[in-house]
Amino acid sequence: xxxRGELLFVFEPEEACRVRLRAHGFSAQRALEISSYLxxxxxxxxxxxxxxxxxxxxxxxxxxVELDDAPSAxxxxxxxxxxxxxxxxGIAYYxxxxxxALARLAGMRxxxxxxxxxxxxxxxxxxxxxxxxxxxxxPGCGLARDGRWIAEPPPSALGWFVKPNRLGSKIGIWVDSxxxxxxxALDLSRRIFEAYRDDAVVQPYxxxxxxxxxxxxxxxxxxxxALAAVFVESGADFxxxxxxxxxxxxxxxxxxxxxxxxxxxxxxxxxxQPEAEARIRAVAARLIEGLGLRDVFSMxxxxxxxDEVHLIEFEICPGLPCFDFRDYxxxxxxxxxxxxxxxxAAARLAG
Numbered sequence: 001x002x003x004r005g006e007l008l009f010v011f012e013p014e015e016a017c018r019v020r021l022r023a024h025g026f027s028a029q030r031a032l033e034i035s036s037y038l039x040x041x042x043x044x045x046x047x048x049x050x051x052x053x054x055x056x057x058x059x060x061x062x063x064x065v066e067l068d069d070a071p072s073a074x075x076x077x078x079x080x081x082x083x084x085x086x087x088x089x090g091i092a093y094y095x096x097x098x099x100x101a102l103a104r105l106a107g108m109r110x111x112x113x114x115x116x117x118x119x120x121x122x123x124x125x126x127x128x129x130x131x132x133x134x135x136x137x138x139p140g141c142g143l144a145r146d147g148r149w150i151a152e153p154p155p156s157a158l159g160w161f162v163k164p165n166r167l168g169s170k171i172g173i174w175v176d177s178x179x180x181x182x183x184x185a186l187d188l189s190r191r192i193f194e195a196y197r198d199d200a201v202v203q204p205y206x207x208x209x210x211x212x213x214x215x216x217x218x219x220x221x222x223x224x225x226a227l228a229a230v231f232v233e234s235g236a237d238f239x240x241x242x243x244x245x246x247x248x249x250x251x252x253x254x255x256x257x258x259x260x261x262x263x264x265x266x267x268x269x270x271x272x273q274p275e276a277e278a279r280i281r282a283v284a285a286r287l288i289e290g291l292g293l294r295d296v297f298s299m300x301x302x303x304x305x306x307d308e309v310h311l312i313e314f315e316i317c318p319g320l321p322c323f324d325f326r327d328y329x330x331x332x333x334x335x336x337x338x339x340x341x342x343x344x345a346a347a348r349l350a351g
């Protein structure tokens with residue numbers, strides 16, 4: 001089979017991130033917690049041979065590249081025959097956002113959104129302002145830094161939710177991340193600043209069930225209908241750092257080995273709340289049109305019983321090897337992860 005070209009699959013390893021964080025003075029525990037957001041870079045390597053085989057079957061050369069090697073790898077390729085897929089984003093603790101920018105500088109095509117969105121989605125305060133300007137249903141937002149307000153949050157009868165502004169895209173950090181008072185919210189911002197050197201986003205608490213919406217345009221012209229949404233039932237109101245550590249990456253591997261790994265239950269939103277699913281798809285269509293989201297992304301929502309939806313945040317580098325994304329690929333595209341990556345790359349290189 002004639003080669004269609006090469007896919008450079010760029011990722012930032014957890015260990016590389018930890019080494020850099022320790023050099024900047026973070027404790028071993030905090031470096032472990034922060035680097036855990038790169039868990040897919042740990043979970044994917046065992047499957048790289050399957051990715052390579054699936055790509056080869058479609059005439060695509062598959063080359064995994066660690067982020068530190070990306071500049072030289074990109075510089076050595078022919079832009080006309082190379083496609084870059086970056087699966088680790090980041091602008092603060094992580095550096096994945098540099099890879100699509102390097103690809104653009106080299107004139108290469110990419111899988112994923114414009115590199116400017118790698119920065120926007122990792123800054124919850126700024127991205128929230130943009131989402132509200134687009135008319136997307138998302139909570140209002142305040143910003144606190146080490147116990148003082150940069151911007152005060154809107155009033156809320158149900159309290160507020162407090163989380164780091166730039167630390168990945170998890171829903172929460174601690175079990176008390178929901179604050180009943182603004183004094184508690186400011187106290188949480190002090191803890192966040194001390195632990196992670198980050199500002200704290202303070203949003204009105206939104207009731208409802210947690211929903212993950214996933215999207216991969218295996219076919220280049222796939223529109224919002226390619227998106228699927230599931231309720232994620234973990235038995236808790238929101239996911240904490242401890243919960244996350246037990247699911248993904250190196251710490252997730254340890255949880256599996258010890259027998260404490262439990263995946264949340266996934267339920268199709270459309271099965272019980274089709275109107276909510278339609279509204280979620282409408283949000284996706286708005287972000288595709290208004291922000292330029294494309295190719296691959298995910299969104300986290302809260303959905304109320306009356307079908308009101310609230311977009312909490314979006315990611316342009318969703319956890320490809322995670323259970324929810326694999327479930328999406330099986331249900332929507334009838335593909336394994338390796339097959340989906342290969343089919344997506346082949347379609348782009350053929351275009």
